[in-house]
Amino acid sequence: MMAMSNKLDFVKIVTREHGDVFADEWEEASRSSGSLTEASTKARIMTWPDDETDQTHFHEIEHEIARRVYDELRDSIIDTYVRIANEVVTRERRHLVRGADAARKPQ
Amino acid sequence: MTLPKVEMVNVVTMAHGRDFAEFWFAGSDMTEACNKTKVLKWPESEELHADYLDLEDDICDRVFAALKDQIIETFVRVANAAIDAERLADDTELTPPRVQTVPTVTVEHAEMFVDDIHRGLIDTGGFVEAFSETHILKWPDDDSAAQEHLEEMADEIRDRLFEETRPVIVEAFVRIASDVTLRERRRR
Numbered sequence: 001m002m003a004m005s006n007k008l009d010f011v012k013i014v015t016r017e018h019g020d021v022f023a024d025e026w027e028e029a030s031r032s033s034g035s036l037t038e039a040s041t042k043a044r045i046m047t048w049p050d051d052e053t054d055q056t057h058f059h060e061i062e063h064e065i066a067r068r069v070y071d072e073l074r075d076s077i078i079d080t081y082v083r084i085a086n087e088v089v090t091r092e093r094r095h096l097v098r099g100a101d102a103a104r105k106p107q
Numbered sequence: 108m109t110l111p112k113v114e115m116v117n118v119v120t121m122a123h124g125r126d127f128a129e130f131w132f133a134g135s136d137m138t139e140a141c142n143k144t145k146v147l148k149w150p151e152s153e154e155l156h157a158d159y160l161d162l163e164d165d166i167c168d169r170v171f172a173a174l175k176d177q178i179i180e181t182f183v184r185v186a187n188a189a190i191d192a193e194r195l196a197d198d199t200e201l202t203p204p205r206v207q208t209v210p211t212v213t214v215e216h217a218e219m220f221v222d223d224i225h226r227g228l229i230d231t232g233g234f235v236e237a238f239s240e241t242h243i244l245k246w247p248d249d250d251s252a253a254q255e256h257l258e259e260m261a262d263e264i265r266d267r268l269f270e271e272t273r274p275v276i277v278e279a280f281v282r283i284a285s286d287v288t289l290r291e292r293r294r295r
Contacts, residue, residue, distance in 0.1 A: 007155055008162065009148040018144040025140035030131065039131035043123040045186055047114040058113045061189055068185045069127075069178070076177055077170075084169045085146050088162065 010092060014085040019078035022085075026077065027070055036066040115193065117289055118211055119186040124179030127186075128171075131178070137167045187211075208288035217280035225269050234265045 011018070030036040040062045041048075049055055116123070141147075141163050150159055187210040195207065209216070228234040238261050239246070247253035 007152070008150060008158055011146050014144075014146050018146050021144045022140050025143040026137055029136035029139045030134075033134055033136055035131055035134040035136050039127045039129075040182075040186070042130040043119075043127040043182070043186075045116045045119050045123050045190065049113055054113055061113060061193060065182070065186050065189050068189070069181050072181050072185065073174070073178060076174060080170050080173045081141075081144075081166075084173060085141075085144075085166050088166050088169070089146065092162065 008092065010089045014082050014089060016078065016082060018085065019082040022081045023074050023077045027074075030066075030070070036070065037062045040065050113193065115190045119183050119190060121179060121183060123186070124183040127182045128175050128178040132171045132175075137171065138163050141167055141170075206291055208291055212281050212284040212288060214277060214281060216284070217277040220280055221269075221273055221276050228265065235261060238264070 027036075037059075046058060046061065049058055138160075142149075146166075147159060147162055150156065191207075191210055244257050244260060247257065
């Protein structure tokens with residue numbers, strides 16, 4: 001269960017630009033950490049070869065799959081992030097307003 | 108020159124896709140990205156840090172839940188295409204040359220096949236011809252009403268035969284075509 005904040009600060013509206021940043025940063029973080037290619041390994045669609053040349057080729061295929069998957073998903077990632085972050089921020093703002101109203105009510 | 112060989116599954120399935128999506132999401136990459144957007148402002152007060160992190164997790168959990176099916180579907184499609192391309196990459200010395208196939212033969216393929224046969228049997232008159240060869244019904248010469256009635260009976264036999272055999276043919280088509288196309292893709 002998520003704790004509701006009464007003092008957190010948010011942007012007024014989550015925009016497409018925020019979504020772009022999110023998509024770029026998620027891609028960058030996934031590449032730096034290797035999580036995207038590692039996920040492909042964990043799916044076990046290829047067998048790790050013994051031969052070193054084959055291993056290089058294994059990585060090439062893995063990277064290609066990861067790149068193409070991310071490229072295809074990018075627009076959806078942006079749209080989804082903008083929609084959901086706006087929903088969450090709006091919900092939190094309502095909590096803040098309700099909290100403030102309750103505090104103002106005469107006892 | 109022959110390309111290096113990497114052993115692969117025959118078909119990338121939804122189960123592979125789910126593993127891919129879940130492992131990808133398991134790390135902290137998405138929350139890092141969410142943090143970089145600065146949609147939420149990092150609170151100075153330490154006691155609000157947990158609230159901030161909870162909210163960030165809430166956004167990321169929901170983004171992942173909304174995207175999960177699409178991630179799975181995209182991975183399955185892209186990985187199958189990459190695997191097929193890989194299989195076809197070193198075909199220069201293969202005799203006879205490999206024939207390209209779809210990654211998976213589906214019920215939709217089979218239904219298309221069966222329906223086309225049915226249409227073809229009607230349009231070309233192939234069914235009537237084959238049926239008359241059986242001599243089950245005797246053609247009534249000089250009696251147009253009886254001829255019309257015979258044709259109706261033949262049509263009924265054709266359509267009922269089609270309805271009854273359709274599921275069997277669909278099942279057999281998927282099984283056999285999958286077997287043959289798989290063997291073709293595996294050929295080295």
